[in-house]
Amino acid sequence: MNLPQLEDLGDVDGRRVLLRADFNVPLEDGEIVDDMRIRAALPTIRWLVDHGARVTACSHLGRPKGEPVPDLSIEPVRRRLAELAPGVELMENLRFDPGETDNDADFVKRLVEGRDAYVNDAFGASHRAHASIVGPPQHLPSAAGRLLAREVEVLLGLRESPRRPFVALLGGAKVSDKLGVIEALLEVVDTLLVGGGMAFTFFVAQGHDVGDSLVEEDQVDSCRDLLDRSDAIRLPSDITALGPGGEIGEPSAGGEVRQLGVDLPSGWRGLDVGPGTAAEFSDVILDAGSVLWNGPMGVFEDARFVAGTRALAQAVADTRAFTVVGGGDSAAALAEFGLAGEVDHLSTGGGASLELLEQGDLPGLEALREGTQHG
Ligand code: 3PG
Ligand code: MG
Numbered sequence: 001m002n003l004p005q006l007e008d009l010g011d012v013d014g015r016r017v018l019l020r021a022d023f024n025v026p027l028e029d030g031e032i033v034d035d036m037r038i039r040a041a042l043p044t045i046r047w048l049v050d051h052g053a054r055v056t057a058c059s060h061l062g063r064p065k066g067e068p069v070p071d072l073s074i075e076p077v078r079r080r081l082a083e084l085a086p087g088v089e090l091m092e093n094l095r096f097d098p099g100e101t102d103n104d105a106d107f108v109k110r111l112v113e114g115r116d117a118y119v120n121d122a123f124g125a126s127h128r129a130h131a132s133i134v135g136p137p138q139h140l141p142s143a144a145g146r147l148l149a150r151e152v153e154v155l156l157g158l159r160e161s162p163r164r165p166f167v168a169l170l171g172g173a174k175v176s177d178k179l180g181v182i183e184a185l186l187e188v189v190d191t192l193l194v195g196g197g198m199a200f201t202f203f204v205a206q207g208h209d210v211g212d213s214l215v216e217e218d219q220v221d222s223c224r225d226l227l228d229r230s231d232a233i234r235l236p237s238d239i240t241a242l243g244p245g246g247e248i249g250e251p252s253a254g255g256e257v258r259q260l261g262v263d264l265p266s267g268w269r270g271l272d273v274g275p276g277t278a279a280e281f282s283d284v285i286l287d288a289g290s291v292l293w294n295g296p297m298g299v300f301e302d303a304r305f306v307a308g309t310r311a312l313a314q315a316v317a318d319t320r321a322f323t324v325v326g327g328g329d330s331a332a333a334l335a336e337f338g339l340a341g342e343v344d345h346l347s348t349g350g351g352a353s354l355e356l357l358e359q360g361d362l363p364g365l366e367a368l369r370e371g372t373q374h375g
Helices: 035-042 043-051 076-082 105-112 146-162 177-184 199-205 217-229 275-286 307-318 327-338 352-361 361-369
Strands: 016-020 055-058 119-120 142-144 168-169 191-194 238-242 258-259 269-273 290-294 324-325
Touching: 016 043, 035 043, 035 177, 043 055, 043 146, 043 361, 076 269, 119 361, 142 168, 142 361, 146 290, 146 324, 146 352, 168 177, 168 275, 177 217, 191 275, 199 217, 199 361, 269 275, 269 307, 275 307, 290 307, 290 352, 307 327, 324 327
Parallel strands: 016 055, 016 119, 119 142, 168 191, 168 290, 290 324
Antiparallel strands: 238 258, 238 269
């Protein structure tokens, strides 16, 4: 994809650059739990600073609804950024103003006022047609930052010319979140491995009893249709399930944990793929040419249901295939297992990476390509 690059901005010495980053980091009690998204923007920041630009960064943080929320103040991010990139200014949380999500023209004007150029390095937010993402390229010479450019290159590369066999490993709770990307991936993958809560809606489509497992009834027909159309989809062959009375995250509440087949008795909830599935899926991943992983295999926050996700994360780390992992929960799982450094590309975007794989484009990328002013 032909995106304007930093070099296309021409000489930035002494110019005031507005940098949209995705500093939407996880916070706990006002402390940053994982600063990966801040560190990921450093190559772009360094390039700009080294070339003499005066950088003002901006980002959203969480989902305040157009008004200030003290807990979502950008202050913790500002402190961390000051350590990593001294001298770079950071605006307050963009979503404290309703103009950001509304893509309001006056808000865009305030953002670009007094600036000479705009850089979008907010890959994780580029699927949002929000003011700071799509507005500035209509007013300022604009470019993609290094992180954004790399994310697009890797994800579109996977979509357009993957090393084969191309294996996608998808998990997560809800199939409704992933139907679009499943459809798009079925056009290109050799094998689509399905785990996590979403597998149960597929099992229902096949006529299995899933006990009290999570099922999206309104997606059963879509799942049946996908299974009819494609033989690339592989589902788990065994399940780790929690018996009646058990509670997720509360081992002391009791409830038996058992490895079962794919038919579960009533009262039982499937919460992880079983050891057989973990081994089968791992073999497929170890033999792949490229692997895309998005979504955990089970409720890995509960140690009783972490084994499937851990085994598959290890396979993704061990395979010689080119490995790409989506942001969000799968990134968190990799980090928890100490495997974040073992993959080729760990995306900073959850929703954005899925939408780019699905659509082949994002509002933020379109805005950069169509920007009225270059260089
Ligand atoms: C993310 O964390 O997925 C991005 O920062 C986008 O945030 P949003 O889903 O609140 O738009
Ligand atoms: Mg999100």
